[in-house]
Amino acid sequence: MTENLTAIEVSRLEKRFGPFRAVKGIDFTVGRGEIYGFLGANGAGKSTTIKMLCGLLEPSGGTALVAGVDVAKDPEGVKRRIGYMCQKFSLYEDLTAAENVDFFGGIYGMAPDRLKARRDEVFALLELTERKNTFAGDLPRGFQQRLALACAIIHEPDIIFLDEPTAGVDPIQRRAFWDLIYSFSAAGTTIFVTTHFLDEAEFCHRISFIADGEIVAEDTPAGLKKLLSAWRLYEVQAADPASLLPAVRRLPAVKSAALFGDTLHVMADAAVPAEELFAGVAGITAVEQVTPTLEDVFLHIAGKTT
């Protein structure tokens, strides 16, 4: 048995709208069972790329193989092998949880008894069994999210596309959702996820940043943070941090500084020791080096590209 270890293979994928190149020949591969984060500002080409991968939009150039199927040649074949959950958790609010899932299962052509067995299984996994006869519109937001996921995975897709899957969901539900995503990944399902929450992106195995239709960085979260190895991030405490901001920014070794709660976050040249760095600024009570987050990385990359 030849197991294909690549779930998505994109090569020089391009989309033009008239003279405008929304996606400029991007390349990436996503392995089977991988959780792949796709990050980018609005208008960076994120949704255009997803639409091409889901077989909704025809590429203008290049190729994209999704679950081994060429999206340009057989978009319907792609659709059968993927699940999609959009950020609005679009459900039929006047149908019950079970009816929603049954409808989507039916559309995927599942036989009634197989559908029923699979639905029970999915509902048990997502802890929806008790709510199966509740109207989707009456479900709390976190349950709606899981129901939307249930609709997306009812037909056992090889790849799940999640578009901003946790928008408007509380942190506990969000964490529980990610635990589920990990279990799918462990079972061999590939997850392609877009998100605005950069702390959430840390849950991904690999991340790529898209800006202006091009992938500007792609690595593991830890690998991306190494991009900042020439810089150090400090948390600076002071009685009145806001008043210190202009002075700190003027320091020659400082790349950027911003208010962060009641402290300042300062990114500065790693070659300059901390004691030396802030010597000229009065009023600082404590300086501590902190680990950069993906947000810092993202701001760093975005700062470079603009």
Added chain:
Amino acid sequence: MRKMLARMIRKELMQLRRDKKMFPILFVAPIIQLIILGYAANFDINDIPVAVCDHDRSEESAEYLGHFFGSGYFTRTVEAAADRDIDPAMDRGIVQLGLVIPNGFGEKLQRGEATAVQLLINGSDTNYASNGFTYAVQITARYSAAILVERMAALGVSSVPGVDLRQRVWYNPELKTRHFMVPALLGLILMIITVMLTAMAIVREKESGTIEMLVVTPIRKLPVLAGKLLPFLFIGLIEVLLVTLVAINLFGIPFKGQGWLLFVGSLLFLFNTLGLGLLVSTISQTQQQAMMTVMFVIMMPFIYLSGFVFPIDSMPEMFQYLSKGISLTYYLEIVRSLFLKGSGIEVLYKDFIALTILGVVTFAISVVRFRKYI
């Protein structure tokens, strides 16, 4: 493919049944509309209130007034002592007409001389004005003719040459507005319900984003479309039956034509309205937009230009051409002919063809747009 269509239809029907507001909108509102419009949409003029100022007070004037008010078209509401008393009554809308009989009316008639009466008309309501005027002219002409015949007979002339217009009204012998309007209401109700509901049902899925979920599934667009439209086609046909039964049983309007022609005509008309609903859904993002578009872009021109209210023949030429592009025009023709005249296919085939052509064009445009934008 057929399985998916069945899935779609089942889901649509489930949603329709769940919608608690839908049942009254579908079946109660049309009946209420029919009853209200059936009784209110009445252009028949009877009992026009009249102010009378009889300066003559002779036997002749009393006889003339007897004829005038004996016709049933007028009611003697105000007795005016002087001409100027008519003015305030007409101002306040108490009367629509004023009738002034001058001094010497009887005397002149007795002497065999011509005389005159004055009719004052409230022109601000053209319906009252034109009808009142017509009736008054007819009554007066008949009264003069009677006097003439009487006078000639007295002179020994037994026959007076003249042309007598004998009228016989076909199809609607009593010229009842209701017989004309109620069948047309069928067209109006059918149009409002099916265009509006189709547009709303599709736009609702756009609003909730479920259409986005549908397009990433392997379901093709045609089953989605058919699944959306077929339930409304079915509801439309039930509506036809319902309205026809109410028209016949409650309003006593005869249905003289063949039932299958009404069925086929309605089917063709529904083809048009569902296509229009679909078209609206492709250009609207929200249900509100869809509702406004249906109201102002479809319903208004349909009502005004289809001959529902104003006769097409009396429209300026440009509007007559516009009315030819409106499906309701042909459907009204079919429905009115079927109810009142009992026309057969040999007469109505042109309207059927026109409905078919318009339906195919509307549908083609909207399906293309649907496939492209949804």
